[in-house]
Amino acid sequence: MNPLLVALNASYVHTNLAVRLLRDSTKRPVGLLEMTINESKDVMLQKILRERPDVILYSAYIWNWPEIETLGRYIKKALPEIKQYVGGPEVTYDSVERMEEAAWIDGILRGEGEDSFDDFLAYLAGEAEAEAVAGLVYRCGDKIHANPVKGPLSMDGLPAGYEEEDLNHRIAYYESMRGCPYHCSYCLSSEDDVVRYRSVEEIKAHMRRIFRTGTKLVKFVDRSFHIRPARTKEIVRFFIDEAPEGMCIHFEMNLEHMTPDVAELINEAPAGLFQIEAGIQSVNPEVNRRIHRSTDLDKMKRAMVMIDRDKVHIHVDLIVGLPGEDMDSFLRGFDRVVPLGAKKIQIGFLKLLRGTKLRRRAEEFHIVYDDRPPYEVIRTDVLRAGEVLLLKNFATIVENYYDEDVFLAVKSEIKRRGLCPSEFYMAMARALEQNIH
Template sequence: MRVLLTAINAKYIHSNLAVYSLRAYAAPYRDRIETAEFTINQQQDYILQRIYEKKPDILAFSCYIWNVETVLSLARDIALVLPETKIWLGGPEVSYNGEELLKTYPEITGIMRGEGEKSFLSLLEYYLENKGEPEEIGGILFRKKDGSIGQGRPEWPALLPLDEIPFPYQDTEDFAHRIIYYESSRGCPFACSYCLSSLDRSVRLRSIPLVLKELQFFLDHKVPQVKFVDRTFNCSHSHAMAVWSYIREHDNGVTNFHFEIEGDLLREDELELLGQMRPGLVQLEIGVQSVNPRTLAAVNRKADFEKIARACRKLKAAGRQHLHLDLIAGLPWEDFDSFRESFRQVYALGPHELQLGFLKVLKGSGIEREADSLEMVRRHRPPYEVLYTGWMSFADLLRLKGVEEMLEVYYNSGQFSVTVAALEKQFANPFDLYDGLAEACREKGAFDVSLSRMQRLNMLRDFIRKEEKLPAAVGDQLLLQDWYLRENAKTRPEWAPDLTAWKSVIAGFYRSQDRRNRYLPDYGQYDWKQVMHMTHLEPFLDGDGAPQAWFLFDYRHRDPITGNARMSRIEENPA
């Protein structure tokens, strides 16, 4: 019999740890198990064709909020073209409503609930070895021969010690252009009611010798990024210190590591260690969610924002990590003004990325059970995003959607950092900057079309001129800096000064060996014309067209955190 473990990921660069872990744990049948990964952006006809060509006897899907509707649609079609195939589902999106799904979709053979390694292995023993009966398998629901729904052992399989799960990537070589997911722990010590991790508060750690051995595998293969899926990586101080110390000591200059951590758990020795790392080696994601104490209490989230803020300031001052902070809109007791204040305080910490997310009332979560009492109304379909609450109207949330879009475009992208840094200071609350940009986009119908980087630049320029928060000439200079910080653009904005009159001055700067040695010492192997092509020299002119300053953009040397080119102010007249 042929077994196919199938993942439908959100993006091509993502990989699915679940299917690899299931295959690794089912080691006795590894030769009969294939994996297939697709994305939600691919046509269902294409996915159906590829699955049909493999003709699996057992087909298992990994189900999440982003792919479950695609999976259920495919299941119906697969049952028509491969009627003998057994279709099994697993994952968080089917673990809490399995009986309902089996009643609604007769094409589905069964559902694995919760952790799937033991259940999957037992299913293979049943199908491939005729060993036991489905009723004896823990953690499953299944369709009986008469069409009724049966259940495996009432108790789910005992939670596995993580060291018993083999390393899932041992036979994998294709790491190019992919994010690799890795877990060194399961469970979470906290009980945030909006999160499914709160249902498993027992934290299990993979042993440090095993973790370090597996990290070395990634380092040896120069995997671009390893993303730890641990829900709170630093809940164990000794575990975090051991992993971070190893990463620092064995840095290969290529691989970076992403961790979700609890900011108020960071200790001084951890901050000191993180401050010794190569810039960009580690990315840290901290979920703040809200600074409203009543909101945090309502969702059982214990967090000390002052400690989080203190840790973030130290991380920013050290400048070694990409810092990603999260906020959630739509939480109980958080109205529009309260969220605006949460935004202000978190934005002030200066993260490299601030994610404005919207509450998802997940099946099986504590907040789902409390939704009625909390006056929460959510979408009926995945991802079950909240539509309104007793504190936040649908109109409020739509307005925040606009803020989210502007935050992504003008802040998180890093493409307008110089202009935004100057502009945000002109607002009492930086939230109002992004709210104003969203309103300007709505007025122009810009949310209805896909804009190029040039169009976004021009949108920001129009906003600056309309709001008059900065002198127009200053705004233009800042925008030009942003334009060239990101790339050596060959197309200039139509409003940018014509450099024709300055061509001889610019060429003279590059002809000077002395100036090239002083400002661009790493370009010694190139002649002046090549260096001029590889870098950019921009004059910033006053109202009379005379240069106020010259800036040199060096694209061979980029900030390892932001990706921006190195920019130098030329302190002499290039002529």
């Protein structure tokens, strides 16, 4: 048997943590192939077939599902003897229906695969029955069977995912915890509210190995890294003491819960070592109520003041298309976020992800979204389709003229003149609309 894990990343700089964790969770030989969605179908097929697999295991997300479907259908016709399995969030929540629609899929592995991957490989090798593989959805004659998923996996002993490999000019991703204590209805993490942590000593050991890969950017995928202040301080102190020169560590944090002692320690770091992403999404209380979220801008402002922003890059997120958020509400929210002084304001567009509570309630909230990945909002009952497109121009303008350092003087001048930031950037967005050619 020659199984091959296949990852299709958004671009070369990204790496796929999931397939590395699966590879390292078994002692059986497993191949790993990383490509990008920007490569042609023919090139990807040649790379896959060069490995001579008899089983292919795809890692599926909203950004690579169309390419996986294309490859899967082709291989099913060209080389039907190759078995093809899929795992990942894009196929986890409607697995039976997906397999009914896609004859090329031989099975789907759901849940935390590190806990069942070795059993899965034993099944593929004919050493175990399909029923023994937790989370496996498989065909048996004309019927599709779905095995129950195991409970939450302990983080103890879980591999880092990165060992001896060259990650120069590439990003390393890392999990120091799984699960999320919050219940934002648009996010898949809300479906896993059992929070589990790695030990700090294990994190240090993993990071020392990752430091040797040559990467300059490590992104923690934890949803709220600093939930436990004492643990956070121990990890932050480790990076200050041991991270190589020129490295950047990215955390996602809820700044409303930032404590002064954590902020004080972060400020001891050399400039550029830490980068913080803080999700705001909306400042409209009614919108936040609908998505099971709360935002306290005053607390966020106090946190931003505590952190030395000459040393620490902070960017905040807003989402277009949330239920009940019209154009005026979104732009008023933007104007309230600008005074926080974040390095960047990242404007995203609501994605109705499979498995999320908001997707299940989309009709109730009158949200119309694209049927194809990434399932992005098209319109709502309070935001017309044309307004969504205009706000895409607005997001482009903000990315190019607010987020970039070369236009710092423009931001200062807007403030000095007392101009409304949203009106200024929206005027540019409308000009772009008129000159879209």
